[in-house]
Amino acid sequence: MENNLIYFDNNSTTPCDPRVVDTMLPWFYQNPGNAASRSHAFGWKAEEAVDYARGQVADLISVESKEIIFTSGATEANNLAIKGVFEMYARKGNHIITLTTEHKAVLDACDKVEKLGGDVTYLSVDREGLVDLKALEDAITDKTVLVSIMWANNETGVIQPMKEIGEICARKGVLFFSDATQAVGKIPVDPKATGVHLMAFTAHKMYGPKGVGALFVNRKKPRVKVVAQMDGGGHERGMRSGTLNVTGIVGFGKAAEIAKEEMEADAKRLVVLRDKLERAFEERLEEVYVNGSRTSRMPHVTNISFKHVEGEGLMMTFNENIAVSSGSACTSSSLEPSYVLIALGLGDDLAHSSIRFSLGRFTKEEEIDRAIDLVANGVTHMRDLSPIWEMYKEGVDLDSVQWQEH
Amino acid sequence: MAYSEKLLDHFKNPKNVGTLDKSKKSVGTGLVGAPECGDVMRLQIKVSEEGVIEDAKFKTFGCGSAIASSSLATEWLKGKNLDEASTIDNMDIVEELALPPVKIHCSVLAEDAIKMAIKDYREKNGQ
Numbered sequence: 216m217e218n219n220l221i222y223f224d225n226n227s228t229t230p231c232d233p234r235v236v237d238t239m240l241p242w243f244y245q246n247p248g249n250a251a252s253r254s255h256a257f258g259w260k261a262e263e264a265v266d267y268a269r270g271q272v273a274d275l276i277s278v279e280s281k282e283i284i285f286t287s288g289a290t291e292a293n294n295l296a297i298k299g300v301f302e303m304y305a306r307k308g309n310h311i312i313t314l315t316t317e318h319k320a321v322l323d324a325c326d327k328v329e330k331l332g333g334d335v336t337y338l339s340v341d342r343e344g345l346v347d348l349k350a351l352e353d354a355i356t357d358k359t360v361l362v363s364i365m366w367a368n369n370e371t372g373v374i375q376p377m378k379e380i381g382e383i384c385a386r387k388g389v390l391f392f393s394d395a396t397q398a399v400g401k402i403p404v405d406p407k408a409t410g411v412h413l414m415a416f417t418a419h420k421m422y423g424p425k426g427v428g429a430l431f432v433n434r435k436k437p438r439v440k441v442v443a444q445m446d447g448g449g450h451e452r453g454m455r456s457g458t459l460n461v462t463g464i465v466g467f468g469k470a471a472e473i474a475k476e477e478m479e480a481d482a483k484r485l486v487v488l489r490d491k492l493e494r495a496f497e498e499r500l501e502e503v504y505v506n507g508s509r510t511s512r513m514p515h516v517t518n519i520s521f522k523h524v525e526g527e528g529l530m531m532t533f534n535e536n537i538a539v540s541s542g543s544a545c546t547s548s549s550l551e552p553s554y555v556l557i558a559l560g561l562g563d564d565l566a567h568s569s570i571r572f573s574l575g576r577f578t579k580e581e582e583i584d585r586a587i588d589l590v591a592n593g594v595t596h597m598r599d600l601s602p603i604w605e606m607y608k609e610g611v612d613l614d615s616v617q618w619q620e621h
Numbered sequence: 622m623a624y625s626e627k628l629l630d631h632f633k634n635p636k637n638v639g640t641l642d643k644s645k646k647s648v649g650t651g652l653v654g655a656p657e658c659g660d661v662m663r664l665q666i667k668v669s670e671e672g673v674i675e676d677a678k679f680k681t682f683g684c685g686s687a688i689a690s691s692s693l694a695t696e697w698l699k700g701k702n703l704d705e706a707s708t709i710d711n712m713d714i715v716e717e718l719a720l721p722p723v724k725i726h727c728s729v730l731a732e733d734a735i736k737m738a739i740k741d742y743r744e745k746n747g748q
């Protein structure tokens with residue numbers, strides 16, 4: 216990539232694989248058709264390309280083509296699933312269960328549901344970031360229409376016990392929706408075998424283009440329906456109107472095909488690199504905390520708090536060389552530290568000190584080696600500047616200090 | 622976010638990092654902020670018998686703007702008498718470093734730290 220800058224922010228978005236770009240190019244100019252045009256060859260060709268891509272995407276998650284609804288991304292797919300189920304099943308009930316650590320696209324859609332008269336339960340997670348299955352089961356009532364639990368968390372990479380959740384939902388007869396944006400294309404994801412009835416994901420987190428995603432909607436046993444949230448020409452079997460993004464969908468399909476082939480090898484390689492990075496920090500630095508479960512998590516992600524160092528300040532020491540993100544308040548517009556890390560029970564101070572490293576298909580080992588030095592030096596430099604590090608080293612009990620909160 | 626050259630320079634080459642002996646009568650210490658809020662600033666001044674700030678040191682836990690604000694504050698403090706030092710206003714820091722609106726609180730913290738250090742010195746010396 217550009218300027219030798221190391222890209223460790225693949226959970227934000229992944230670069231588009233050059234093979235994906237090549238596949239997309241003819242669909243800008245040579246083949247300009249609208250997939251809904253039934254009267255000429257341009258339209259037929261576009262429709263064929265969309266069907267082919269739909270097959271590639273369906274194949275990656277072992278579902279049928281007809282069960283894939285293309286959207287503009289995971290945000291839209293999340294909204295369609297949550298609001299669409301809420302509207303469709305209004306006669307059955309109005310209760311939705313989700314987690315406090317979900318992505319904003321889920322939490323804000325649930326917030327909207329509450330404004331529309333729905334009832335939402337937000338389950339907390341444990342120290343590892345995992346849902347309490349007993350609490351989930353107890354939360355389900357005869358008014359519950361949907362359980363919405365993400366497959367893997369974007370900030371920590373923690374993977375929920377999907378199969379167990381699926382079993383509970385099946386036993387209780389409620390629909391199970393999952394925002395699987397961070398999991399699809401990186402680890403095996405099979406919604407049908409897992410008891411997931413609806414699932415959102417997006418191309419730009421799996422080396423495809425931005426602006427295209429999908430919602431899987433189970434068609435048989437049970438037959439699931441959602442009320443469209445975008446009205447218009449009746450595309451996507453009436454569930455999502457709007458001219459299909461043919462170029463994007465072609466790229467999404469190719470990205471899915473490549474992922475199916477390569478994700479196992481990618482994951483095997485990345486877990487080694489991720490562990491190397493993590494271990495190096497733990498060996499070279501004191502007071503390093505890995506956030507969330509270390510066993511049930513994505514292979515390419517680590518979220519680390521470097522205690523007594525503020526995350527944004529730390530990033531500034533190396534951001535000419537490495538791109539990462541932080542749970543520090545200073546990097547958010549809300550001036551609050553990451554709600555996901557707070558939900559894991561981290562104190563605000565550790566949340567402010569967190570950095571997320573998310574590796575990807577194009578990460579090289581030498582980048583890991585360079586990053587280890589740059590980040591470790593940055594932490595040491597920032598600790599030399601930190602009054603609370605000095606107090607900690609002198610044995611001051613920081614909890615007993617009268618801080619001047621502002 | 623693009624930061625100003627001056628801010629980046631103070632961040633990369635912070636001036637007057639360190640610790641003065643806070644038990645000395647000639648030293649005033651200001652410690653403001655809280656770890657939970659993401660910034661803690663400690664600013665110290667050493668005052669001569671003539672009432673002039675001879676030395677100033679800081680240590681800061683915080684973002685780049687907080688570190689640059691405290692570094693700049695220590696530079697401005699040196700050579701001033703206490704009354705002059707009391708007039709340093711957070712908006713002067715905002716202007717000098719071109720702090721974006723979301724970072725103005727860093728300059729406020731620096732002003733608070735200056736005021737607290739002066740107060741500490743004056744109390745120690747019965748002024």
Ligand SMILES: Cc1ncc(COP(=O)(O)O)c(C=O)c1O
Nearest residue numbers: 288289290318320369394396417
């Ligand atoms: C877990 C999760 N859900 C949803 C989204 C939103 O996806 P999109 O950018 O495709 O709308 C993201 C990406 O930011 C995500 O990480």
